[in-house]
Amino acid sequence: MTGKQFSSVWMREPRPARTPGRSREEIVRAAMELLDAEGLDGLSMRKLGAKLDAGATSLYWYVANKHELLELVYDEIWGEMTVPPPEETKWWRQTARAFALSMREVILRHPWSAGLIGRTPALGPNALEVAGRLSRAFKGAGFRGLEIDYAASTLTAFVLGTTIPEVAYNEAMAEDPLDEESMRAAVERASAGHPDLLERLRESKPADTTEVREMMFAFGLAAVLDGLEARLTT
Amino acid sequence: MTGKQFSSVWMREPRPARTPGRSREEIVRAAMELLDAEGLDGLSMRKLGAKLDAGATSLYWYVANKHELLELVYDEIWGEMTVPPPEETKWWRQTARAFALSMREVILRHPWSAGLIGRTPALGPNALEVAGRLSRAFKGAGFRGLEIDYAASTLTAFVLGTTIPEVAYNEAMAEDPLDEESMRAAVERASAGHPDLLERLRESKPADTTEVREMMFAFGLAAVLDGLEARLTT
DNA sequence: GATTCCACTCGCACACTGTACGAGACAACT
DNA sequence: AGTTGTCTCGTACAGTGTGCGAGTGGAATC
Numbered sequence: 140m141t142g143k144q145f146s147s148v149w150m151r152e153p154r155p156a157r158t159p160g161r162s163r164e165e166i167v168r169a170a171m172e173l174l175d176a177e178g179l180d181g182l183s184m185r186k187l188g189a190k191l192d193a194g195a196t197s198l199y200w201y202v203a204n205k206h207e208l209l210e211l212v213y214d215e216i217w218g219e220m221t222v223p224p225p226e227e228t229k230w231w232r233q234t235a236r237a238f239a240l241s242m243r244e245v246i247l248r249h250p251w252s253a254g255l256i257g258r259t260p261a262l263g264p265n266a267l268e269v270a271g272r273l274s275r276a277f278k279g280a281g282f283r284g285l286e287i288d289y290a291a292s293t294l295t296a297f298v299l300g301t302t303i304p305e306v307a308y309n310e311a312m313a314e315d316p317l318d319e320e321s322m323r324a325a326v327e328r329a330s331a332g333h334p335d336l337l338e339r340l341r342e343s344k345p346a347d348t349t350e351v352r353e354m355m356f357a358f359g360l361a362a363v364l365d366g367l368e369a370r371l372t373t
Numbered sequence: 374m375t376g377k378q379f380s381s382v383w384m385r386e387p388r389p390a391r392t393p394g395r396s397r398e399e400i401v402r403a404a405m406e407l408l409d410a411e412g413l414d415g416l417s418m419r420k421l422g423a424k425l426d427a428g429a430t431s432l433y434w435y436v437a438n439k440h441e442l443l444e445l446v447y448d449e450i451w452g453e454m455t456v457p458p459p460e461e462t463k464w465w466r467q468t469a470r471a472f473a474l475s476m477r478e479v480i481l482r483h484p485w486s487a488g489l490i491g492r493t494p495a496l497g498p499n500a501l502e503v504a505g506r507l508s509r510a511f512k513g514a515g516f517r518g519l520e521i522d523y524a525a526s527t528l529t530a531f532v533l534g535t536t537i538p539e540v541a542y543n544e545a546m547a548e549d550p551l552d553e554e555s556m557r558a559a560v561e562r563a564s565a566g567h568p569d570l571l572e573r574l575r576e577s578k579p580a581d582t583t584e585v586r587e588m589m590f591a592f593g594l595a596a597v598l599d600g601l602e603a604r605l606t607t
Numbered sequence: 608g609a610t611t612c613c614a615c616t617c618g619c620a621c622a623c624t625g626t627a628c629g630a631g632a633c634a635a636c637t
Numbered sequence: 638a639g640t641t642g643t644c645t646c647g648t649a650c651a652g653t654g655t656g657c658g659a660g661t662g663g664a665a666t667c
Binding site for chain 2 (some may be wrong): 152271289330
């Protein structure tokens with residue numbers, strides 16, 4: 140009568156894995172390969188089973204349902220991000236900056252993660268490790284109490300909010316590859332009646348898309364870090 | 374031979390809608406009701422058809438596919454956000470702040486939008502209207518050239534990145550309602566071995582969840598605005 | 608008034624999804 | 638030898654988006 144358990148993979152022990160060869164890790168690895176190759180929609184239990192020379196429903200021995208599997212691969216994403224330990228960096232800004240760049244890079248490298256990353260609570264060991272390191276970094280910076288969390292959340296929110304649309308753009312381009320020119324024409328047509336937008340569209344003409352985004356990210360990141368620093372000195 | 378068109382609802386004229394009663398608008402309205410009631414997964418063409426006393430496939434006369442329908446309801450979301458015109462506000466900060474609050478409020482009111490909002494290019498009339506107003510506001514603030522876009526993107530990125538996890542938390546809670554207490558216990562158990570996290574978890578004990586998030590949002594927003602202002606004066 | 612045409616509706620079918628169920632296979636322990 | 642527990646998987650079910658093609662009703666044309 141103690142109420143329902145919070146249902147997450149991380150609240151349950153994994154199957155012992157007496158390991159003939161199939162195990163949770165194996166499944167997660169195969170799932171990530173499939174995700175990298177075919178995206179979030181490309182992952183189905185049947186395909187994953189086939190990839191492992193197993194029946195689709197065999198996987199349900201190791202994983203309660205597909206959502207649990209996604210929780211597992213999701214945490215793997217956090218494992219690929221780097222938060223440099225304080226010894227390696229002089230200022231907290233350096234740590235924060237390195238993390239932000241790494242987070243963006245990981246998401247862009249695994250575009251399917253953009254569809255997962257804010258969507259499920261991040262309670263896996265890797266996510267907690269990152270959260271812990273980030274916490275320590277901001278604490279070292281001088282933040283106190285809840286503001287440590289606030290600062291960390293602000294940073295990750297910026298990266299998330301920036302990267303998700305980037306991924307969306309990339310995927311729209313991938314499934315419907317059209318040259319820069321006609322894309323621009325389409326957007327221009329849609330922007331008719333919004334002179335401000337058209338003007339800025341023309342300004343960016345010569346620049347490469349990825350380069351513009353790089354600059355945008357650098358600009359926003361600098362602003363966020365400045366903003367956090369400002370919260371610190373008052 | 375001019376290459377493929379960019380495929381988006383906004384690139385095509387809507388069906389003339391001789392309107393016996395069924396029309397694009399009607400369908401979009403019904404879709405939003407269904408989404409508000411049952412969430413993103415609750416929207417299926419069959420259910421939507423039933424709600425309109427129509428066969429599922431009848432809708433395909435007005436909409437090329439489900440994705441197009443989602444593009445339409447997605448733009449509706451932008452229509453509910455408010456960007457106060459410059460006359461009504463004294464500083465750009467006020468405009469930006471009002472927009473950010475409004476954006477967050479709209480997303481929280483239509484949680485399903487969190488699954489759409491960064492995922493598809495925002496080329497609908499409402500989205501462009503918002504983008505235009507935002508552009509003008511930041512131009513008025515003193516930003517120039519591409520930095521106008523950068524500033525606007527930074528702001529929306531922050532709101533997006535903050536709100537998506539909020540929605541995720543709300544939905545996890547909704548489908549698996551457990552009291553604050555056992556939730557905290559679960560998270561504490563997961564955080565074992567991360568003293569920094571545990572410490573902060575305990576600090577936030579008395580505070581209400583929604584209140585904490587409100588404070589977090591205010592903190593982050595102030596930081597972002599400060600950061601943007603800093604970019605401006607240099 | 609008859610005919611043609613077109614806007615529109617919708618039942619059926621197809622390929623696909625996640626996963627509950629229960630029957631079997633194999634190894635280890637009693 | 639028998640029992641138990643771990644693990645595999647075929648089958649089945651309810652659900653999805655949507656292509657196709659036949660059907661309907663009203664307006665326009667002859």
